[in-house]
Amino acid sequence: MAGGYDQVIFDLDGVVYLIDKPIPGAVEAVETLRGRGTAVAYATNNASRRAAEVAALLTGMGVPAEPAEVLNSAGAAAALLAGKLPAGSPVLVVGADALRDEVTEAGLTPVQTLEDEPVAVVQGYGPDVGWRILAEAVLAVRGGALWVATNTDRTLPSPRGPLPGNGSLVAVLRTALDREPDVVVGKPEPALFTTAAAQAGARRPLVVGDRLDTDIQGAVTAGLDSLLVLTGVSSPADLLAAELHRRPAFVAADLSGLFRPANEASVPLDAPEADGWRVTRDGHKATLDGAGDPVVALRLLCAATWDGVPLTGLEPASDAARELLNSWGL
Known part of the structure; x- marks a missing residue:
């Protein structure tokens, strides 16, 4: 399969690793692709780590990665805000330190309370996000601040099963405000994929993901082929029930499917x-x-x-x- 593409864009959680441990076969898959000269990129909705941190984590697992190969929703959200707001504008950050750092690097001022008069709220996943900062975000948005969500993944995969993701935290604000975010930056929006392809000069990228509602839908929206691997969130039952805009070109149990004939993974298999x-x-x-x-x-x-x-x-x-x-x- 991989031989038909000049770049493979991997999701991370549920595809390459679970929390902080590589999924069996991931190291070998990336090494094989690099050995063949196939460009590799990593596109993740997780906004709790910066690109350099993600690259270091991957490298520590034995998966070679450079910061420039990592595209995450935290950096994309900060760049979007920098393009909309004057330099130095106060932005209320709901999320991890990585998101706060991205906002700072983009030339904006991260703040924590309504009294700081934020003109925007940016919301990303963080394991320590609690009621107090969510309440400040509700007040800021209700007062007119732009509301940007890095992503709306309802869950995160883990060895213990799916855990609440940023989408669950976004739902807290959605319920309190009775409205949707003004902008959702990450997948299923296609920007992470199209940017990764443009950076590598790829003409025919393949997206590999574990979620139909983010990875696969984003690939379909971007007009790219995709491979669903069954090592993360979406299940066989989910695939059977998938709507047209969430259907991958291929499905495989894991990343070893990349190195088998494409016709052994194409979906659907229209035969008796x-x-x-x-x-x-x-x-x-x-x-x-x-x-x-x-x-x-x-x-x-x-x-x-x-x-x-x-x-x-x-x-x-x-x-x-x-x-x-x-x-x-x-």
Whole structure:
């Protein structure tokens, strides 16, 4: 698959690492791409680390990375504000120190209270964000400040399961204000991807992500092919139910899919059977029979569900099929 592209743009959380540990195969995947001369970039919605910190974290895990290869929503949000506001403007920062540093470097003044008369609020993920700063942000936005969210990911992947992400914190303000942010900077907006491609001079980039609602939708919006890996947030059931603007070109269990033939990962797989699996369609029902690679079964079933079969219309006809559908929560 990777041989058909001149750049691979990776999401990070759930694709390359979980919190602070590399996902099995990630180091080898990046090393193989670099050895082939394929450009690599990292595009993340996580605003809790600056690009240099992300690059250092990756390098410490054995994944080679340069700061210039990392594009994050914190830097993008600060750059957007710098383009809209006079130099030195006070900006109330809700998030981690990395976001505060980006705002400072962009020539703006980070503040913490309504009394500082902020003209904008920028909100990004931070593990220590609490009620007090959220309350100040509500007051500032209600008073007329521009509200910029770095991203709206509802959850963050972790070894213990999904945890609240910036989208959950944005929901606090949304509920209190009864309105949406003025601007959402990160994925699914396409800017991180298009910037990464432009910096590398890539003509045919491939986006690799674990979330349909950010990584894959952003790639579709940008007109780029994408690979969904099942090591993070989005599940097989999510893919089966995906709307048109959230459908990837490929799906794989993990990053090893990059180095297999593209036609072994393309989705949907529009065939009656493959690799020991067979799907029989009858109106609004589809029956899965046989046994084999779960990803092949997923690709076969996507052909049915994306053509109108509801998830409730999927039925097993073998023990392996029943076990697989159960494991997907179906």
